[in-house]
Amino acid sequence: MKIDKIIKMYFEGELVGYDITYVNSNFKKSVPINESNTDYQEIQEWIAKGNTLEPADE
Amino acid sequence: MTVSIKSPTSTTGSIQLNGSDVLTIDSSGNLTAPNALTVTGTSTLTGNATVTGTLTVNSTASINGSNISTQPSFRNLIINGDMRIAQRGTSFTADNVYTLDRWKSADGTGGTPARTLSQQTFTLGQTDVPNAYYYLQHNQTGASTNGNASLVQRIEDVTQFDGQTITISFYAKADASMNINIRLLQDFGTGGSPSAAVEVSEIVSIGTSWTKYTVTKTLGSLSGKTLGTDGVNTSYLTVNIDFQPTTTFVFDVTLFQLELGTEATPFENLPYDVELARCQRYYHRINPNGTSGSIGSAAYYTSTTVFVSLNFPTSMRTFPSMEQVTGTDYYNINRNGANDTFNTFTLNTSNIDSADLYVTSGVSGTSGWAGRCRFNSASGYVAFSAEL
Numbered sequence: 001m002k003i004d005k006i007i008k009m010y011f012e013g014e015l016v017g018y019d020i021t022y023v024n025s026n027f028k029k030s031v032p033i034n035e036s037n038t039d040y041q042e043i044q045e046w047i048a049k050g051n052t053l054e055p056a057d058e
Numbered sequence: 059m060t061v062s063i064k065s066p067t068s069t070t071g072s073i074q075l076n077g078s079d080v081l082t083i084d085s086s087g088n089l090t091a092p093n094a095l096t097v098t099g100t101s102t103l104t105g106n107a108t109v110t111g112t113l114t115v116n117s118t119a120s121i122n123g124s125n126i127s128t129q130p131s132f133r134n135l136i137i138n139g140d141m142r143i144a145q146r147g148t149s150f151t152a153d154n155v156y157t158l159d160r161w162k163s164a165d166g167t168g169g170t171p172a173r174t175l176s177q178q179t180f181t182l183g184q185t186d187v188p189n190a191y192y193y194l195q196h197n198q199t200g201a202s203t204n205g206n207a208s209l210v211q212r213i214e215d216v217t218q219f220d221g222q223t224i225t226i227s228f229y230a231k232a233d234a235s236m237n238i239n240i241r242l243l244q245d246f247g248t249g250g251s252p253s254a255a256v257e258v259s260e261i262v263s264i265g266t267s268w269t270k271y272t273v274t275k276t277l278g279s280l281s282g283k284t285l286g287t288d289g290v291n292t293s294y295l296t297v298n299i300d301f302q303p304t305t306t307f308v309f310d311v312t313l314f315q316l317e318l319g320t321e322a323t324p325f326e327n328l329p330y331d332v333e334l335a336r337c338q339r340y341y342h343r344i345n346p347n348g349t350s351g352s353i354g355s356a357a358y359y360t361s362t363t364v365f366v367s368l369n370f371p372t373s374m375r376t377f378p379s380m381e382q383v384t385g386t387d388y389y390n391i392n393r394n395g396a397n398d399t400f401n402t403f404t405l406n407t408s409n410i411d412s413a414d415l416y417v418t419s420g421v422s423g424t425s426g427w428a429g430r431c432r433f434n435s436a437s438g439y440v441a442f443s444a445e446l
Contacts, residue, residue, distance in 0.1 A: 001152055009404055011416065016406055026384045029443075030405030030415075035249055035288040036376035038445060 001025055006043060007054040018043055018053075134326040135213050136160075136297065137336045139228075139314040141177060141192040145343045145441075148177040153207070156445060158194055159337035162210045164298075171207050171304075172200030178310070186268035187229045189327065193312035202304045208241075209299040212446035213316070214375060216244050216293035221279040226297070227272045227315050227322035232264045233308040239300040240273050247286030247293035256283075261302075264309065272322045291375055294446045338372045343381075343441035346433035353440055354415075356391045356429040362422060364391055366403065366415040366431045370442065373410045378442035380405040380413065388438035391421060393429030398422060403440065413442060 001022040009017050009030070020029040020039070031039040047053065072082040082090045094111075143159040150157045154165045157175045174197045180190055187193070196209060226240060241259040246252035256278040262271050277295070286292055297316060301309065313325040328336075344353055354368045370378075380403065387399035400420030407414045423429075433439075 001155070011406055016404075019404060028382055028384050028402065030380040030382075030403070032377045032379065032405060032408050034377040036292050037379060039379040039443070041248055 001027065003046065003051075005054045006046065006051075130326060130328050130332075132326070132328075133317045133323065134315045135218075135224075135295075135318075136211055136314050136316045137340075138333060139312075140190060140325065140327070140333075141194040141312050141314075142330070143334055143337045144177050145337065145341055150175045156341070156443075159341060160211050161194060162212075162445075163196070164208045164210045171198050171202035173198045173207055175209075187312060189325070190229065190312050193229075193310050196301070196309045196311075198301065198303075198305075198307050198309075201306065206301050206304065208301060209311070211297050211314075212245075212294040213297065214294055214446060215290055216246060216285075216295055217280065217290055219244060219277045219280075219295050221277060221281075222318055223274065223276045223320055225272060225274045225317055225320055225322050227270060227313075227325075228311055229268050229270050229313050230264050230309065230311045231266055231268045232310070233266065235266060236264050236307055236309070237302040238262050238264055238309070239298070239302060241296075241298040241300055242275060242277065243296040243298070244278055244280075245294050245296060246283055247288055247290065249286040249288030249292070251284065252286035252293075253283040255296075268310075270313075270322075274320050289376075292446075335372045338370070339375055340445045341441065341443050342370055342372075342374070342378075343439055344368075345439050346436055349434065349436045351433045353389070353431040353433065356393065356431040358393070358421075358423045358425050358427040358429070359416070360425050362418060364398070364417045364421045364423070364429070364431075365406070366391075366417070367412065368415070369412045370410075374442065374444040375410070375446065376444045377408045377410065378413070378444040380408070380415065381439075381441040381443055383438055385435060385437055387420075388433070388435040389417075390432045390434035391417070391429045392432065393423055393427045398429075399434050408442070410444075415440075 004021045004023045007019045008015060009019050015033065017033055018031045020031060029039055031037060031043060034040050070083060070085050072079040074080065079092055082092065137160045138158060141158050145159055146156060150163065151174050153163065153170045153173070156162050158177055163173065163175050176195050178193050178195045180187065180193065198207060239259050239261050241257060244256040246255065258275045258277060260273050260275060262273060315325050317323060354366045356364050356366045359365050382403060384402040386401055389400050389403070391398045398421040400417050403415040403417055405413060406416045
């Protein structure tokens, strides 16, 4: 599945994770900030490739 | 070589080889072999036997007539090797996704050949694959242009494979003879500067009828290697089944086992609940029951924000991601004699044992209300993934 967008998620001003949505899909992932989580690792790789996070959802 | 019997007239004594004891007998009649003892025929012990070194049985060992090697000992380091746990479903068409529990259908080096993976069942009473009911079928329906697909399982914690000799065994068949590459990678985890992965591999030719295949390999020593700083539970041994054909094919596999040592023992059948719990360390899914079913307890944090708290059935490998399908009114909170339906959750926090989700759209109530969070559609689900 191809990533559509990744959104930073904040709760009461604190970054709590990232929501990933996919192209032509109603499947969604919520990813915690955790170095051992492979989804978190993939987000860091996705950013390192020059992709841009969507504006924060507060 | 001189073989002698020491003190042959005594009630104790020994058999010596070149002056050293190889067998001794004490006054009670106990026989001791101070060095290695090899029995090539059938041996029956009616008294107690104590082995202070390593006992190797190359054939069958039994206790009271029960075959020891078929009893659960968690010697199979592959999880769901009999392909029976299917929390995500039983048929998959998307590429590079997890399929049956713990098994990922991965793209090769850039290729994304069209394929369907599915859980299949044997006819009851079949004898081609003893004691098997499920198998995994990889049906590649499109040619791969610049890389092959593979079937992958990652075994947590590379430190248990320090220079170990391991044996892989499995039953497989294909619609036409084909080669697969069993490729094993010792991966040293993430964070910091972990050592590069170490690889060993072996090509296996698969025939068109169910056959048991065995591969024995010695993995690399960990001496001088560096683990990533994110923890040992980010390191793993990858078991890849790399498909060699670039055309279409059908490949079936089951009873996949990886164990330490040079012998392929019979497949280790674990109780369903045990195997499911092992899978849930990496993936745990809550499905609806029809169009309803409980997800967890809810509490109104504010008038427009609801928290839903969940405890996992087993500790997960790491803080998991939450996975869900979103849709109009897929979910529901019963509170104060009425319902709030909504479309999606967001993960607030997770740890290895629990998670807090929150909802900020579609809910309206009074801070402090309690409720129960339920499915409102057969299409919804909530899952937690801590896969490697």
